[in-house]
Amino acid sequence: MADLMRALPGTAPMDWMAVSSYGSGTKSSGVVRILKDLDTDISGRHVLIVEDIIDSGLTLSWIKSNLESRKPASVEICTLLRKPDVVKVDIPVKYVGFDIPNEFVVGYGLDYDEKYRNLRCVGTLAPHVYA
Ligand SMILES: O=P(O)(O)OC[C@H]1O[C@H](OP(=O)(O)OP(=O)(O)O)[C@H](O)[C@@H]1O
Ligand code: HPA
Known part of the structure; x- marks a missing residue:
């Protein structure tokens, strides 16, 4: 996130949401838990969700719907990594750093x-670590 912010031309308010669906495994549980919600009221604001990775896409799909219910002016997505062969839901992603294989x-x-x-x-991650 700090690297991204340093690369932006202007300033933008930032807020953090912590969610988890993987726990201690390498497969999504399919259940997204909010560990920390936003502190900011995003109604009427333009929102860019910054994700580290889109794997099944279930987390982001859930977050996007959750944020859209708060009536922002717009919601776009930026992700560092995406696994196109694994994504299960169709989510429009405006900015993708790298498409990577299913590992x-x-x-x-x-x-x-x-x-x-x-x-x-x-x-x-070497598969013997989690197999
Ligand atoms: O596209 P998906 O299959 O839903 O996976 C992507 C999500 O999984 C990871 O979070 P995780 O649930 O592991 O939480 P963590 O960052 O606390 O480990 C990652 O940070 C994404 O939010
Ligand atoms: O490949 C991954 N690595 C770490 N966390 C993840 N969450 C979903 N996919 C991944």
């Missing part, structure tokens, strides 16, 4: 069971 990746903020977020690069 579980970690690093640069992405975790497996709360581990490896601190890696400075993104890498494929």
